[in-house]
Amino acid sequence: QVQLVESGGGLVQAGGSLRLSCAASGGTFNTYAVGWFRQPPGKDREFVAAISRSGSTTVYADSVKGRLIISRDNAKSTVYLQMNKLKPEDTAVYYCAAKERSTVMYDDRRYDYWGQGTQVTVSS
Secondary structure, X not given: OOEEEEEOOEEEEOOOOEEEEEEEEOOOHHHEEEEEEEEXXXXXXXXXXXXXXXXXXXXXXXXXXXXXXXXXXXXXXXXXXXEOOXXXXXXXXXXXXXXXXXXXXXXXXXXOEEOOOEEEEEEO
């Protein structure tokens, strides 16, 4: 069973950048596909990006393509979300999630393990 801890959130001005990290422990990290999701204030949780076990496949929500980049370092058991050209509508709690022996997935209901979330606030 893997445990996930997100970090790197904060307050940033529109147009700025942040890098979120999702550190894993307690499992064989390279057997897990990992996704990032976010929950804006007053809204449902939504898919942001996902990465395959090896890192060779990445997928993104249309709203973040070209601005956010997901990557992973299996030696460090960490997945990253580089967030560039941030917009106020990117304001949300960001969560990482993992599922063992899986390909990339868009559906949050299919992930088994979740972090506690990290707040990202983008001011206009």
